[in-house]
Amino acid sequence: MSFTREDIVFVASTVVAALTAIAAMKFDETVGIAIAAFGALAGSIFSYFKARRAEKHAIELATIPANATIETTAKTVLVQTVTNERAKWRSEIREAAAELISLLRASKEGKRVDWQRVVRLQTDVRLRLNPHARQAATADDDTHEIDRRLHTALDNILASSSRAKIGHGALADSVETEIGLLLKNEWEKSKTEAVTGKLEDKPA
16 A cells, blocks of 8 residues: 555654653663553554555445446437437438439429439438448448448439439339338337447448
């Protein structure tokens, strides 16, 4: 156990007090008293350091639940923050995809559609997908299969034109199917994280 300045002062003052008392005695008449004084001195010092050790141990024990509480609170805040952001993400991609699908189906029916708006909406949807899914899958366990199919559908929308009305219905169906699967997966993930309090690791 390390000594503090307070400990050193206590020991020094106790020793000085005991030596002063012994020096005032006559050696031949007070040997027994001197021995008793040294015993009392040793006992006092021992009791002091025992009390200090107990105090230090109590402080260490008290900090354990406090640190655990801080860590738990931090994790809870993190999970809540991520959950809220995912809810916002789901809402935004759902709205963009719903309008995009609606415009594509309107185009299929021969209605006049603002194609620049279609292009803008497909971009809004794409920016909320995993960008790595635009690359070819490099493993059998493709973790971005839905994002990859959505990127393909969005590419097909760009490759088409406002006059290719026949294919717009199929594109709308494709986007609708994949967006539905994506939202379902993300919702299930959020529910799991809310129950367990642990964020799910998502590969890049």
